[in-house]
Amino acid sequence: FQCNQPRSITDILMYISKIKESRNENGTDSVGEVDSCDNLLRDVTVRLQDFVLKPKDLKKERFPVAVDGAERRQVHQNRKEFKGKVDLPSLNDAKEIVQRCNVEITEDAVMSTFVTTSLKQVKEHESKSPRVFSLDCEMVQTAKGYELARVTLLQLTGVDQRVQDEVSYIVVMDEFVKPYGQILDYKTEYSGVTATILQDVTTRLEQIQAAVISIVDQDDILLGHSLENDLRALCLVHDTVVDTAVVFRAKKERRKYSLRHLSATLLGKKIQSNHGADGHCSEEDAAASLNLAVRRAREGESFRIKEPGDDRLHLLETISEGPAVCVGPADWLRTHVTPFHSCAHALTCETIADPNRKAVVAWLKSENRRAKLVWARFGGDLKESNDTFFAKANDLLSEVTKKMLPGTLLLVSIQSGYARAGKEAKKRKIFMDPRSSLGWTAQQEEAYQRLLNFCRSGITFWIGDSCVQLKSTEDEME
Numbered sequence: 001f002q003c004n005q006p007r008s009i010t011d012i013l014m015y016i017s018k019i020k021e022s023r024n025e026n027g028t029d030s031v032g033e034v035d036s037c038d039n040l041l042r043d044v045t046v047r048l049q050d051f052v053l054k055p056k057d058l059k060k061e062r063f064p065v066a067v068d069g070a071e072r073r074q075v076h077q078n079r080k081e082f083k084g085k086v087d088l089p090s091l092n093d094a095k096e097i098v099q100r101c102n103v104e105i106t107e108d109a110v111m112s113t114f115v116t117t118s119l120k121q122v123k124e125h126e127s128k129s130p131r132v133f134s135l136d137c138e139m140v141q142t143a144k145g146y147e148l149a150r151v152t153l154l155q156l157t158g159v160d161q162r163v164q165d166e167v168s169y170i171v172v173m174d175e176f177v178k179p180y181g182q183i184l185d186y187k188t189e190y191s192g193v194t195a196t197i198l199q200d201v202t203t204r205l206e207q208i209q210a211a212v213i214s215i216v217d218q219d220d221i222l223l224g225h226s227l228e229n230d231l232r233a234l235c236l237v238h239d240t241v242v243d244t245a246v247v248f249r250a251k252k253e254r255r256k257y258s259l260r261h262l263s264a265t266l267l268g269k270k271i272q273s274n275h276g277a278d279g280h281c282s283e284e285d286a287a288a289s290l291n292l293a294v295r296r297a298r299e300g301e302s303f304r305i306k307e308p309g310d311d312r313l314h315l316l317e318t319i320s321e322g323p324a325v326c327v328g329p330a331d332w333l334r335t336h337v338t339p340f341h342s343c344a345h346a347l348t349c350e351t352i353a354d355p356n357r358k359a360v361v362a363w364l365k366s367e368n369r370r371a372k373l374v375w376a377r378f379g380g381d382l383k384e385s386n387d388t389f390f391a392k393a394n395d396l397l398s399e400v401t402k403k404m405l406p407g408t409l410l411l412v413s414i415q416s417g418y419a420r421a422g423k424e425a426k427k428r429k430i431f432m433d434p435r436s437s438l439g440w441t442a443q444q445e446e447a448y449q450r451l452l453n454f455c456r457s458g459i460t461f462w463i464g465d466s467c468v469q470l471k472s473t474e475d476e477m478e
Contacts, residue, residue: 006421006455009413010336010377015312040159045132047297048221051242061246063228064114064237066103086172086211088203094210101213103237115209116237118218130219130240132156133172134293136286137230138191140198142181148233149186149193150176151208152282153215159294167287167294172215174283176201177208192280205235212236225259225289244289247296248304257305263288265305266295315373322372325363327356332377345371352378352392360396365403379419386416401463410463417455424448 058065089097103116138150151173158168176193178201186193216222216238223242224230231238245256248266260272271288272280296303316324316337325345326337333346345363349356357378363371378396380389393414400410428448431440 004452006418006425006452008418009415009458009460010332013411013413014315014336014375016315016318017312041156042129044156044159044294044297045130045221048132048223048242048293049130051247051293051296052221053241053243053246055239057246058239058241061228061243063241064105064231064235065239066105066114066116066118066237084170084172085174086215088175088207089210091204091207094204094206097210097213098206105237114235114237115213117213117216117220118237118239130217130221132221132223132290133216134169134286134290135222135224135227135230135234136282136289137233138193138280138282139229139233140179140183140187140191140193141185142179142183144179144181146233147179147181148177148205148208149179149191149198150174150282151212151234152286153212154283154286154290156290156294159298167291169287169290171283173208173211175203175208177203177205180205190280192282209234209236223289223293224286225262226256242293244292244296247293250305250307259285259288262292262305266303267291315375319372322370324373324375325359325371326375326377327359328375328377329379349376349378352380352389352396357396361399361403364400364408365405367405370405397463411460412463413458413460415455415458417451421448421451421455424451 053061053063055065088094098115101115102113103118105114132155134154134156136152137148139146140149152171153173154169155172156167156169160166160168176197178198183195183198186195186198188194212234213236218238219240221240221242222238223244225243226245227241227243231241244259244262248262249256260270263269263271267288269288269291271284314336316326323345325347326333327347327349328337329350330348333348337346347356347359349359357376360374360376363369363374378393380386380392397412404410425448428440428444430436431438431444
């Protein structure tokens, strides 16, 4: 309770501290030792396969997916190894390759033609060990919609065991592309693309598509951030993908973090710092996605954005047998109960006068429907006196202790002044905002601290079988 904000008994009793994950001497989670850079690269590649999106997730995240039953021609090619940027085919050759490797996808009930890596198969005698590539694209707005304007493809070539966030890669492709549609907006603040940059560019989308499908095999891992947008810009279908926006998605709120935020928070590197001037750098973004994915593969689940409650375990998460029941105000249920799906029942009860309070007795007295845990939070009306509240609380406790079955343990905690302190804390926050002209006086602060100290005091006691039996005996003697 020793903080400058009011805390409820729920915050203290409904959560327990988690045991910290073991860390090795380098400060990272142990993932096993490897004896060479090559072995480390293979180890990371295997671990990355755990993050590859399943077919149902590809559809859910709106990745381009080939139509079921579409014709699948096999195009045999030798696997290519690269030491630098690839040479692009001529436009005529590229169009011929794209024609051989096209596949139809369903996009908003409209059939569109894409190219796919799944039609290409390497020769039987060649190594089929998957490689790891990182992709990032920049788009501009044209009369046809958003079209590709720059593409960067990196290949992971090594991981430094001594440095956590140091990976080595080669730039396989970094090309500007001339869109077919009339450019309406270069989106320079995001894409980094300008009219001057594209002025002398002659490369077309088909040349990029042909080059990519000649580089990437169907089993190679293609990773990126919100990668579905990049694949749509490329008009490319590839099923073996790792999306860092999905890998690092927040657990509870399910929102996706920006690449910029992930890089700054987890890697300690600022990217897209020229936002509003030169825009993004696709190589920088692709490298950031690659570093994030490799670190996650090496360090495991602990390498992520920390969320509220990460350091503590909710009591409901420990209930493995029998239903758990929570009764209380709607705001309390939304904050402390409904985010945890192990809770089988949540019932709204705004005050202790609410008829729903009787659910506590119902869940404790029935042998066939007895709850493993019942947690009830009852508040009083701010307008009523403490005597009125405690009289109602006493009636409820009496009924519970009379009807609860043997083996039931009852914990009662009473906290006064929390509602008033919470209301005043919100007012204080508004008044102390530097943008506010209201101000917060020393007298107001003194009154707030008195309220805060008052809500820190309370009473907690247990009622068990022996207490109930003793009370019954005394009643009989009387």
